[in-house]
Amino acid sequence: MAQLTAMGTYHSLLELRGISFIDDIEVGSYNNVDQQITIKTPWISKALVADYMTQRLHLALEHERHFRWVIQFLSKNDTNHNRNYTGQLLADCEIDNDIKIKSRIHLIWEGEEYYRIDEEVGQWENLKPEVKTYQYILDSPFWTNLRKRYMSEYCVDLLRKIVRYSSLRDNVAPEVTVSHHVNPEGRIILSCTATGFYPRSILLQWEKNGELGVWGKETSSGILPNMDSTFYLRLTLELSSEDSGTGYTCVVEHTELKTPAVYPVPEKPTVEKPRVLTVGIVLAVILLMSCAGAFIAWNKRKSCMTCI
Template sequence: MECQRRWRWFSSAWILILGVFALKEIQAVHHRHVGQFTAVGTIHSLLEINGISFMDDVELGSYNYAQRKINIKIPWISEALGVDYITQRRHLLVDHEQHFRWVIQYLAKNGTDHNRNHTGQLLADCEIDNDIKIKSHIHLIWDGEEYYRIDEEDGQWENLKPEVKKYQHILESPFWTDLRKRYMNEYCVGLMRKIVGYKNLKDNVPPEVTVSRHVNPEGSTILSCTTTGFYPHSILLRWEKNGKLGVWGKETSSGILPNTDNTFYLQVTLELPPEDPGMGYTCVVEHSELKIPAVYPVPEKPTMEKPWALALGIVLTVILLLSCAGAFIAWKKRKSGSSSQLERSFPSLASPTTPPH
């Protein structure tokens, strides 16, 4: 029996370790490409169309409707894609103008005001891991409301507005199906592969790591591990206790979020049960720029209050002191005023009479 328990523990630990390293390998080569197209028009004419493309939250380029030109945001991407590819993409976008014009006119004809501006949007995203496509989706949005979406792996359009279900047969027609598959394969996944195979979008940056400990009002200890300023966005954070993996409490994550400088942010917190004082814990961070996993111990004492809380306390203290000083000055003035009034009413009290000689 004891042997079986040990074997189960060993198997669970080994699976957990394999999972951690497998996740690291998967994340290290993960990339995501998002394309968004927006058209504005009436039943009579197409007024505007624009497109913008992002990869790993970095803007790649945009489409200028007036000039029918693709504007590349990062110069070397033109070299990575090649002139022929960019020309082919521009022709496709010009064709899209006709498609959007037809869609707007087709959907707008059911409206009562034929001069009203309508907005049609197509949002497409795809992801690759280790050069293999793992996800891709398309969302169709009309006047701010999502009408249809499709998961390319499933291949079936999902209708989100029952009143427009009658249009689904158009999306499932051979023409639109072929156009959708061509776009996702050549211009969503294909573009991403060309860029990844040529160069990194920006210089790699290791994460800045902060580890803290706080005690909540209920008495539980909360550990926080915050990483920020890193690129690429693939990163792995885990908690260890005395150098061992395990499930120690309730763990929550902010998810990987973009910073304004195109780097990324991630915070993972661990809420321990009241009986666990939180000793011996470390946050282990793995990122391509760290070369080896970095270990950050949790402080033994609760972390000082955040700077904004300290600053707020100082401001409140200053306000209190100023209020007290103001009250004191007002009291002095009232006292001085009372003394002056007394002197005017009883001058004999203000200046003693000089005795006669």
């Protein structure tokens, strides 16, 4: 999905920001201030050749001109030409095994969706009756051809390039660690972390004595990308103070595991290394201060003996 947000007045475009997502993960961004495309996921840069990135930059500059015209057109009847306006374009497409499943565009003005279109249907849907008079612009040959070209080249084709490249890498099973902590309030915190896995799809669940259920307050990090194009997920379970925390396991399902893998929770709380390190530092400081104090006291006694 691509999200473009433009802010400006009748006279000028003040800012244009673009963000690209794949499976809800931000992979790239653009800002008209520095006029550079930033790729957030390193391996995607390898999937896109330099010429393609140059084309994307030229496209972003085209977007600036188009948004400048749109803001000027929609604000022309406003008596205050210095007022700031915000326009947004959301475009998303989905493919499955290299076949396009869907492709949609949403047009938003001042936080309200005015129009949207499903490319498979090919007809703009008006969501704001008072601006329906503008539909002839969207239906004009210029904007229709522009829309189709952009969605084909920079949504569907871009996604295909990335997916084809990602399919070249080997699948990797997750590395799983399970920990058992006690928070300051005395509640037991169980954590199950899976990292280094590919492809992205994975399922982590808690079982107690072999049964799935809701055993406490669950929180999830969400599936996040690692720098090497693999993924990371952490699932945390906070138990009530009455629960002893025994009998729990983390069940992990991933294509590379073939069958669900079961990881038992350690019976004893996991040692908090940062806390041990802090205690060690404190003890070291106390020992150092004690030695310094003893040295000062000895030095004073020595001075007194010299005076005598």
